[in-house]
Every structure is written in structure tokens, then in C-alpha cells.
Amino acid sequence: MRSTLSGVSLAILTVAAGAQALAAEQLLYGSGSQSVPSYFTLDFGQAGGVTSANIALTDFTLSIDPQTRRARMVDYYQEVEPLTLPGGFSTGDITIQTMPEFSFGKYDAASGAFVTIDYYVISFTGDLSAFGLTSPAILPGTSNGVVTFSDAQTGEVVMEWAGKGWLQNPGGPNLPPVRFRYTCDVTADFVVNP
Secondary structure, eight states: OHEEEEEEHHHHHHHHHHHHHHHHHHHEEEEEEEOOOEEEEEEOOTOOEEEEEEEEEEEEEEETTTTEEEEEEEEEEEEEOOEEEEEEOOOSEEEEEEGGGGGGGETTTTOOEEEEEEEEEEEEOOOOOGGGGSSSSSEEEEEEEEEESSSSSEEEEEEEEEEEEOOOTOOOTTTTOEEEEEEEEEEEEEEEOO
């Protein structure tokens, strides 16, 4: 009888520890701030300068875990106004999503800082075939941000995801590729586990 009770006690402790570990993860449901503008920027350097567009909508779910010090994007959706590429080509309206199965990163509860590495799926309505682009295109990037809690259930996320890439030169395949860097600056309000 005693060994059975010990086994039951051990099982209860194991379940409780598992529940506590699960409870450490927090899901932050964020929406772009109405008071702070967010922007998507492409920098083509000497090949075409800098072009920037307003981000009309951002919705995301960020998972943070203070115990395991992990962070990841559970989902991410964004609508961006058209950008003008070198040569006057318009991207048309842009939609950005992440591939959540490939998102991973770190979180520091003391500072609120997090980093996630993601793949962004970029869909656009313009004709960018001159650059060898068809919609959707996939860009790898790194997101750096800070989570600031106002209380236990609400707060603000300020983040920037950035990366680099290259496009086929619209002047012809024998010309050097057009290289660029991109940044996406977002300020969002969030609620925890609504």
C-alpha cells in the first residue's frame, strides 16, 4: 500500500511540474499601435536609394517563456502600402506572413528583450517579373524587440525585423544583381492569453 501511495504522489508531482512548465509560456496577442506609425523600408544603396512605406495593419502572436528563455512567432500578419523599386517599379499592395514552424529565438525576462529568427512570406500585387520575382517570395530575417508590461495582462512590444537579399537586375541577366537591405519597424499593443 505504501509503495502505491508513493507512486501516486510521484505521479501528482510530475503532473504538477508539467503544468507549471506549461504555465510559464505566455502568448502575447499584438496589434499595431494606433498612435505610433510603423514602417517597412528597403535600402538599395547606390543602385536605387531608400524607399519606405507605411504599415497599415500588423497582427501577431508572440510566445515568450521566462523559464526556458525562449521566444518564437506563433503567427504574424501584416499589410504594407506599395513600395517603389529602382526603375520606378511598384510592388503594389504587400502582405507579409511568417512560417511559424521555422520560428525560434530567445527571451530575457529581466530586460524584456527578445530575438526571433523567422522566414517571411512576402505577397505582392505588382508585376516584378523584371526583377525575377513572383509572388509570394520568401525572405529570411531576424526580429529584435523589447516587451514592456503595463500590468500582468497588457503592454507594448517595440520590434524591428531586418535582413538582406538581392534581385535580378531589370537591365538584363548579364548585369550585377541589385542588392538590398530591409527593415520593418513595428510598435504594437498586446494582451496576454486573452
